[in-house]
Amino acid sequence: MKNTIQVGFWEKIARLILKNRITILIVLAVLTLFLAFQWKNLAMTYTEANLLPKDHIANKDYQKFLDRFGEEGNLVVIGFKDPNFFTPKNYAAWNELMTGLKNSKEVDLVVSLNDLKKLEKDTVNEKFVLSPFINQNKTHDPAYLKNVQYDLFHNLPFYEGLLFNKESGSVRSAVYINKALVNTAERKTFILQNLVPKIDKFEKTTGVDLRVSGMPYIRTINADNMKGEIGLFIGAALFTVSLIFFFFFRSFRATFISICILIVGVIWSFGTLGLFHYKITILTAIIPPLIIVIGITNCIFLINKYQQEIKLHSNQAKALQRIISKIGVSTLMTNLTTAIGFATFMITGNDLLFEFGLVTSINVISVYLLTLLIVPIVYSFMSMPNEKHLYHLTKTYISTLLDFVENVVKNKRKVIYTIYGLLLVFSVIGVSQMKVSGSLIGEMPKSASFFKDILFYEKEFNGVMPLEIMIDTKRKKGVMKLSTMRKMDELQNTIASMPELSKPVSVVNLVKYSKQAFYNGNPEYYQLPTSQEQTFILSYAKNATKNSKDNLMKSYVDSTGQYARITTFMRDIGTDEMAKVEKKLHAKIDEIFPSDRYEVTVTGKALVFQKGTSYLVDNLIESLIFAILVIAALMLYLFRSFKMVFASVITNILPLCITSGLMGYFGIPLKPSTILVFSIAFGISVDNAIQFMAKYKHDLLQNNGKVKKSVFSALRETGISTFYTSVVLILGFATFTLSSFSGTIALGGLISCTLAFAMFANLLVLPALVLTFEKKKAKKEDLEGLEGNANFTN
Numbered sequence: 004m005k006n007t008i009q010v011g012f013w014e015k016i017a018r019l020i021l022k023n024r025i026t027i028l029i030v031l032a033v034l035t036l037f038l039a040f041q042w043k044n045l046a047m048t049y050t051e052a053n054l055l056p057k058d059h060i061a062n063k064d065y066q067k068f069l070d071r072f073g074e075e076g077n078l079v080v081i082g083f084k085d086p087n088f089f090t091p092k093n094y095a096a097w098n099e100l101m102t103g104l105k106n107s108k109e110v111d112l113v114v115s116l117n118d119l120k121k122l123e124k125d126t127v128n129e130k131f132v133l134s135p136f137i138n139q140n141k142t143h144d145p146a147y148l149k150n151v152q153y154d155l156f157h158n159l160p161f162y163e164g165l166l167f168n169k170e171s172g173s174v175r176s177a178v179y180i181n182k183a184l185v186n187t188a189e190r191k192t193f194i195l196q197n198l199v200p201k202i203d204k205f206e207k208t209t210g211v212d213l214r215v216s217g218m219p220y221i222r223t224i225n226a227d228n229m230k231g232e233i234g235l236f237i238g239a240a241l242f243t244v245s246l247i248f249f250f251f252f253r254s255f256r257a258t259f260i261s262i263c264i265l266i267v268g269v270i271w272s273f274g275t276l277g278l279f280h281y282k283i284t285i286l287t288a289i290i291p292p293l294i295i296v297i298g299i300t301n302c303i304f305l306i307n308k309y310q311q312e313i314k315l316h317s318n319q320a321k322a323l324q325r326i327i328s329k330i331g332v333s334t335l336m337t338n339l340t341t342a343i344g345f346a347t348f349m350i351t352g353n354d355l356l357f358e359f360g361l362v363t364s365i366n367v368i369s370v371y372l373l374t375l376l377i378v379p380i381v382y383s384f385m386s387m388p389n390e391k392h393l394y395h396l397t398k399t400y401i402s403t404l405l406d407f408v409e410n411v412v413k414n415k416r417k418v419i420y421t422i423y424g425l426l427l428v429f430s431v432i433g434v435s436q437m438k439v440s441g442s443l444i445g446e447m448p449k450s451a452s453f454f455k456d457i458l459f460y461e462k463e464f465n466g467v468m469p470l471e472i473m474i475d476t477k478r479k480k481g482v483m484k485l486s487t488m489r490k491m492d493e494l495q496n497t498i499a500s501m502p503e504l505s506k507p508v509s510v511v512n513l514v515k516y517s518k519q520a521f522y523n524g525n526p527e528y529y530q531l532p533t534s535q536e537q538t539f540i541l542s543y544a545k546n547a548t549k550n551s552k553d554n555l556m557k558s559y560v561d562s563t564g565q566y567a568r569i570t571t572f573m574r575d576i577g578t579d580e581m582a583k584v585e586k587k588l589h590a591k592i593d594e595i596f597p598s599d600r601y602e603v604t605v606t607g608k609a610l611v612f613q614k615g616t617s618y619l620v621d622n623l624i625e626s627l628i629f630a631i632l633v634i635a636a637l638m639l640y641l642f643r644s645f646k647m648v649f650a651s652v653i654t655n656i657l658p659l660c661i662t663s664g665l666m667g668y669f670g671i672p673l674k675p676s677t678i679l680v681f682s683i684a685f686g687i688s689v690d691n692a693i694q695f696m697a698k699y700k701h702d703l704l705q706n707n708g709k710v711k712k713s714v715f716s717a718l719r720e721t722g723i724s725t726f727y728t729s730v731v732l733i734l735g736f737a738t739f740t741l742s743s744f745s746g747t748i749a750l751g752g753l754i755s756c757t758l759a760f761a762m763f764a765n766l767l768v769l770p771a772l773v774l775t776f777e778k779k780k781a782k783k784e785d786l787e788g789l790e791g792n793a794n795f796t797n
Contacts, residue, residue, distance in 0.1 A: 013327060013328040013329075013331055013332050014324070014328045016327060016328070016331065017323075017324045017325075017327035017328045017331070017379075018324070020327060020375075020376060020379060020380065021323060021324065021327075021379065021380070021383060024380045024383060024384075027376055027380060028380060031267070031373070031376065031377070034271075035267055035270055035271065037274070038270055038271050038273075038274025038275065038277075038278065039270050039274060040274075041273075041274040041275075041276075041277030041278045042273055042274060042277050043277065044276075044277035044278070044280050045273060045276060045277045045283060046188075046282055046283065047191075047226050047229070047230055047282065047283050048226065048282035048283060048284045049186050049187055049188060049190060049191065049222075049226075049282075050186045050282075051076075051218075051222065051608070052284060052285070052355045053353075053354070053355075053611070053615065054353055054355070054611075054612065054614075054615025054616060054618060054619045054675065055353070055611065055614060055615045055618055056352040056353070056618075059614070059618065061606070061610065061611050061614040061615075062611065064604050064606045065606045065607070065610075065611050067473070067604070068471055068473050068568070068604065068606045068607075071473065071561055071566055071568075072471075072473075072558055072561070072566075072568055073182050073558070074182035074185050074186075075469050075471060075570070075607065075608065076185060076218040076219065076469060076608055077111075077179055077180045077181070077182050077185045077219060078177055078178070078179055078180075078217045078218070078219075078469075079177075079178040079179075079180060079194075079198070079215065079216070079217035079219055079220045080175045080176065080177055080178070080215070080216050080217050080460065080464075080467065081100075081175060081176045081178065081202065081213055081214070081215050082173055082174060082175030082176070082213070082214045082215075082459070082460070082463070082464075083173065083174060083175075083211050083212065083213055083214065084171060084172060084173040084174075084214075084459075084463065085211050085212070086172055088174070088211060089145075089148040089149060089151065089152045090145060090148065091142060091143050091144070091145060091148065092209065093209045093211060094117070094142050094148055095142070096205050096208045096209050097115075097116070097117055097205070097209075098117040098139075098142070099205075100201055100202070100204075100205045101113055101115040101116075101117050101118065101176060102117070102118075103201055104178055104197075104198070104201065105118070107193065107197055108181075109180055109181050109184055109189060109190070109193040109197070110178055110179065110180060110181065110193075111179045111180065111181050111182070112177075112178075112179040113176065113177070113178050113179070114165075114166065114176065114177040114179075115166075115176035115177070116136075116137070116155070116166070116174060116176065117137060117139075118135075119135070119136035119137065119155075119162070119166070120133035120134065120135065120136060121133070121134055121135075121136045121159065121520075121524070122161075122516050122517060122519070122520035123520055123524070124520050124521050124523070131517055131520050131521075136151075136154075136155075136159075137151055155167060155174075156169050156172070157169075157526070158524060158526050159526070160519070160526050160529040161512055161513075161515065161516040161519070161529065163506070164464065164499075164505060164506025165177070165506065165508060168463045168464065171463055173463040173464075175214075175460075175463075175464065178198075178217075180193065180219050185219055190219055190222075190223060191223050191226070191227075194219065194220055194223040194224070195223065195227065198215075198220070202215060214456040214459045214460065215453070215456055216453065216456045216457055216459075216460050216467045217467055218467070218468075218469070218608065220453065221444065221447070221453060221457070221467070224451070224453045225447055225448075225453070228448055228451060228743060228744075229283075229285060229288055229744070230283070230288075232288070232742055232743065232744070232747075233283070233288050233291070235741060235742075236288075236289060236291070236292040236738065236739065236741070236742070237269060237291050237292055237295065239292075239738040239741055240292035240295040240296055240735055240738050241262065241265060241266075241295055243734050243735055243737075243738050244261075244265070244295060244296060244299040244731050244734075244735050245258055245261070245262050247730060247731050247734055248261055248299060248302070248303070248731065251303075251727050251730075252306065252310075254388070256385065257302075257306050260302070260306075260377065260378065260381050260382075261299060261302040261306070263377070264298060264302060264370070264373050264374055264377050264378070265294070265295045265298050265299060265302075265370075267373055267377075268291075268294045268295065268298045268366065268369070268370040268373060269291045269294060269295065271294075271366060271369050271370070271373075272290050272291045272294045272362065272366045273291060275362050275365055275366060275369075276290070276362055279358070279361075279362065281358045281362065284355055284358075284359075285446070285744065285746065285747070286355060286356070286358075286359040287358060287359055287362060289739065289747065289750075290359070290362055290363050290366065292735075292738065292739070293363060294363075294366050294367070294370050295735070296731070296732060296735030296736055296738075297341060297367055297370065297687065297732075298370035298371075298373075298374065299728075299731050299735065300690070300728040300731065300732065301334055301338070301370065301371055301374035301375075302374055302378065303724060303727050303728050303731065304330055304333075304334050304337075304694070304724050304728070305326050305330055305334070305374060305375070305378045305379075306378060307723060307724050307727065308325070308326045308329065308330045308724075309322050309323070309326045309378070309379075309382060309388075310388055311720070312325050312326065313387055313388050317387070319382075319383075319387045323379045323382060323383055326378070326379055327375065327379055331375055333693065333694055333697045334371060334374075334375070335371065336637070336641065336693050336697075337689075337690035337693050337694060338367055338368055338371040338690075339368075339637065340634045340637065340686050340689050340690060340693065341367050341686045341687050341690060342363075342364040342365075342367040342368055342686070343364070343630055343633050343634055343637075343686055344630050344634075344682045344683055344684075344685055344686020344687065345359070345360045345363040345364040345367065345682070345683065345686065346360050346361070346364040347360065347626035347627070347629050347630040347633075347682055348360030348623075348626060348679075348682065349361055349364075350622075350625075350626055350629065351619065351622040351623060351625075351626055352622060353615075353619060353622070356619075356623075401723055401726070404722075404726065405718070405719055405722045405723070408718065408722060408766050408767060409715055409718060409719070411767060412714075412715075412718070412767060412770045412771050412774070413715070416771045416774065416775065419767050419768060419771050420771070423657060423764075423768055426657070426660075426661055426664075427657065427660060427661075429661075429664055430660040430661050430663060430664030430665075431660070431664070432664065432667075433663065433664025433665060433666070433667030433668045434660070434663045434664055434667050435667065436667035436668065437663065437666055437667040437672070437673050438579055438670075438672045438673065439578070439579065439616070439617065439620050439672065439673045439674070440577040440578050440579045440616075440672035440673070440674055441577065441578040441612070441613075441616035441620075441672070441674035441675060442575050442576075442577050442578070442674075444457055444468070444575050446676060446744055446745055446746035446747075447744065447745070448743030448744055448745075449743075449745065450743060451743065457575065461574045461575060464505055464506075464572070465502070465503070465504060465505035465506070465572060465573075465574055466503075466504070466505055466572040466573045466574040466575065467572055468572060468573045468574075468575065468607075468608060468609040468612075469570060469571075469572055469573075469607045469608050469609060470504065470570075470571050470572065470573045470605070470606075470607040470608075470609045470610060471568055471569070471570055471605075471606050471607035471610075472494070472568065472569040472570075472571075472588070472592075472603060472604070472605050472606075473566060473567075473568050473603070473604045473606065474487075474491065474566065474567045474568070474569070474596070474601060474602075474603050475565065475566055475601065475602040475603070475604075476565055476566070476567070476600070476601060477565070477600060477601065477602065478565060479563050479564055479565050480563070480564035480565070481564065481565055482510060482560050482564050482565065482566070482567040483510075483560075483564055485531070485532070485534065485537045487567075488510075488511055488514055488531055489531060490595045490596055490601075491509055491510075491511045491567065491569065492511050492531055493595050494569065494591060494592065494595055494596075495507045495509065495511060495569060497587075497588075497591045498569070498571050498588070501584065501587070502574075503573060503574050503576050503580065503584050504571045504572070504573055504574075504584065505571050505572040505573075506571070507569050507570065507571040508559070508569070508570045508571070509559050509567060509568065509569040509570070510559045510560050510567055511531070511569075513559075514531060514532070514540075515529050515530055515531055516529065517532075517540055518530060518531070518532050518536065518540055521536075521539075521540050573609045577672070578612070578613040578616045578617065578674075579672075581609065581610070581613040582613060582617075585605060585610060585613070588605055589605065592605070616674060616675060619675050619678075620673055620674065620675065620678050623675070623678040623679065623681075623682070624678065626682055627678075627681050627682045627685070630682050630685060630686060631652060631656070631685060634652075634685070634686070634689055635648050635652050638651055638652075638689075638693065638696070641693075641697075642696055642700060646776040646777070647696055647773070647776075649776075650769060650772035650773055650776060651689065651692040651693070651696060651769065652689075653772070654692060654764045654765060654768045654769040654772065655685055655688045655689045655692055655761055655764065655765070656685070657760070657764050657768065658684070658688060658757045658758070658760035658761040658764055659681050659684065659685060659757060661757075661760050662680065662681075662684070662753055662756055662757045662760065663681075665756065666753070671749065671753075674746075675746075676745075676746030676747070676749050676750050677746075677749050677750070677753060679750060680749075680750060680753040680754050680757060681757075683754055684753075684754050684757040684758060684761070687732060687754075687758065688757065688758055688761030688762075688764075688765070690728075691721070691724075691725045691728065691729065691761070691762070691765040692765055692769055694721045694724065694725065695717055695718070695721045695725070695765065695769060695770070698716075698717035698720055698721050699713050699714060699717040699773065701717075702716045702717050710773070710774065710777040711774065714770050714773055714774055715770075717770075718766075718770050722766060725762065725765055725766060726762070726766070729758060729759070729761070729762035729765075730762075732755075732758050733755045733758050733759050733762070734755070736750075736751045736752075736754045736755045736758065737751060737752070737755045738751065739751020739752070739754075740752050740755075
């Protein structure tokens, strides 16, 4: 690092770049083609993001469950709520739909009204048999279908809460996708090219509005929406920053050069993802527009400095050399701090964030190098800027803004400290109201039809997010003991009483149904057998499970009979409420199941996500602290002044506090998508502080240690770039609010808000603190310490 800031080093770099212009352009073109070729490796992710490290206890428990019972997230539900459904025409269309899905190679099992089985007693063979609930030869008769509707809602309690809601009259079917395909591209093909067209055809034929949900369906449609937004983000970001850039500079060629750099940056960012064979996720999808927004700031700094140099001495060669030797090193440091902000995500222990942090930090430095090389090289082939290109440097509104800032800093420092002190108190109160929360589906587009379908199933069937309870009886065939059944039934009654959870499903349901069947289908006998009944009824039930293809309960007891599972579904209640549900379940489990005889594990996607959210928030807070410390250490090395580093860090922590306070007041929870804001925003906002401090230190040497004169000369020169870059960043990140994903909207909106506060902090608070901390004239030994860093300036 030391060699990079020695006098003469960057002058050599400048000469090297300008003497090898053609070679450098050819190398960049070849590298761009190579990375563009890596796009062939790009693909959308087909798996859910796991927020926990692989060795976390929640992940281990979930993996044990999957090893025992297989993939749980393979259920797609198709339902409706239509009192006029039970007609021959509608039933025929429904039968065609379900039969078509059942015959699909991607589907393992369909449990549906048209193919529903009822349990009946076979007294000859002393077993239960599964017989069709509906006689297909009579479905042309409207009266018969009305009787079917009545029998379904009144005589089959086994299916209540599973396939129908007795109170509202809603009905659904369960489609179990082949578990081996759930996390592959074949799932997407099946959903989009098979399932969706069949559903559209049914709705067009009958006029019945179908509701479709389940994790495979949600993940597929969500990923398809995300894929469609990538182009929107890139286009919106490129258009926004280009428009603002042109408004500030009023130069078509400066705007064109910047757009070309940003487009190459986008190619490189996608190419990097492809090179590492990383999938496109909700996070990596925003890397290209991030690079656009961040990359334009480098263009602003270099082009603004180039034009200032031309205005100063009208020597193009000297101006080109200086933007590399003077701005090159300071922008390197600012890009390093931005990259550090992203790189800290790599220490969270989360694969998704590791990939995001690695690729983004690499491309932040890459787009810096692109700008450092392309801007001076392209301008070297062009004529010098004329007066119209330099007019923006003397615009009235810029001069007025800087006059105002200088006046406030010079004469109103107490007012600045009072206002920011009050904002800090305001923020602390707001932060105390913040909550840590998150939701497995809360980040998804609220306006999408599949999200409305989720709400339908939450209302009618209490949710679609699976929660699993695995019970180890510690002895073979222990599940089928009546004592175990009763304990499971007691736990299921507790689950059924919780409004956050759906009616649970387990082998207990089948045993209850067995007793009902033994008593000739009388629904009043839908209950566990007594001690006297258990011998013959359970023997009937065991025989009934031999037909694995038609046995709905085959996945609820393992082959040894030692392990059982209870499956329920959870509403979208947020991780804070999930924690309360988990606590209540554990309390009941501890009460019912003695630990010396049973080992009960609560797991499932919903619970793993809840644990992951809490874990990730804690680790992202740690990564933010780490980023602040690393950036502070870097600044200390560069500026050799604890006071200056303290002033810079405090200035840029204040905006984070204000944003946190606003989140508390407006009820925006701390969750993965919002906690990301702080590391990103700090890494970006501190760039302006570094630019100011670098120029201040340079001017301090030039002005023989006169602090006040150096502060205001630095403020005058860097103030323009600070204003320009901040406005571009604020509006650039604001384009993320065009997303339909609430997490992306929050990310863009909160970063924009934070950067707006940071702009005013760096323009007002930072110079005020420097004037307060420093004496009127710097000490001689302090100036001597700056001489080694003289080239780290503007």
